Amino acid sequence: MKDKIQQIKEDAVSKIEASKTIEDIENVRIAYLGKKSAFNEILKGLKDLSPEEKKEIGPLANQTKKELQHLIDDKKMALESVIDEKKEWIDVTAPGTKHAHGHLHPLSIVQRDIENIFNSMGFEIADGPDIESESYNFDAINMPDDHPGRDMQDTFWISREDGRKKGTGTVMRTQTSGVQVRYMEKHKPPFRIIVPGRVFRNEATDASHEHTFHQFEALVVGDDVSVANFLYIAETFFSEFFGQEIKARLRPSYFPFVEPGFEFDISCTNCGGKGCSTCSQTGWIEVGGAGMVHQNVFEAAGYEKDKYQGFAWGFGLERLAMMKYKINDIRLFHSGDVRFTRQF
Ligand code: DAH
Secondary structure, eight states: HHHHHHHHHHHHHHHHOOOOOOHHHHHHHHHHTTTHHHHHHHHHGGGGSSSHHHHHHHHHHHHHHHHHHHHHHHHHHHHHHHHHHHHHHHHHHOOOOOOOOOEEEEEHHHHHHHHHHHHHHHEEOOOOOOOEEEEHTTHHHHHHHTTTGEHHHHEEEEETTOOOOOOOOEOOOSSSGGHHHHHHHHHHHHHEEEEEEEEEESSSBBBBBEEEEEEEEEEEESSOOOOHHHHHHHHHHHHHTSSSSOOEEEEEEETTTEEEEEEOOOOOOOTTSSSSSSTTTTSEEEEEEEEOOOOHHHTTTTOOOTTOOEEEEEHHHHHHHHHHHHHOOGGHHHGGGGGHHTOO
């Protein structure tokens, strides 16, 4: 009996070694360990043996069965991994998987475009904090606490204690204009800068209003900077930005930090000024505020009064992006909706 078991084991081992496919190894398993196998017959016959034989043959048979089972399992695993490897190596015609690439948000694209155009006109890019002191955001640019102009902007206050000293609060900046005095405190004219930045307003949102949006402030200061310089720079910038000839026009308006102040329009980018639904048939589209820097602002920056002249100009980044790409809802920019951002 012992020899028989040994014989079966040797046969099985050589068959296992010779197996080349999963099917081969499965056949070996059935033949040697299956219900009808010679090995199973031995196990079944154990009960008819004498107690001494049982003691010897029982454990040997079980041990051998286990060993064979292990060998078969190992061989099967090895064959399976060969098959996997083959798949990976051989099927060079399988189509590759597409990896998603990151890309710029439309606002970043537009911001870079604007910065490049102004850079080419000799402007530097300046920066200021999103969380701003009340004094830079308002007081320094001629909007003290009791100034009616403050009502033009709904403000998110970060701190503003009762009974505080005037001008000591902190705000989410409502405009990039606050960077004007920040910059001028550290630099003397002549200079030209633009200040791109995120701004915040505590107001309800709709298709053309967001609580968080971006502005570009332009500030040009020197001895003899004039409104004509502003117009020239504005027309050059917008023509470059929209890739078509753009005219600008000024309408008198009021902003506390400029005198005189203007609202300015550009010729409609859709119809070129003839009149269409985009410009409500007027041929013009309003794009921002501007004016000659108020002498109080120069004074707040520590400049001698009436020594310099300059223009300041502010416009919304989203507005320009919407015009350029024909986007009809400002809320899409921060919606996080990839169906929107994937288009850029
Ligand atoms: N800061 C103004 C606003 O947010 C925009 C503005 C108007 C900026 C006139 C200027 C300016 O520099 O001269 O509504």
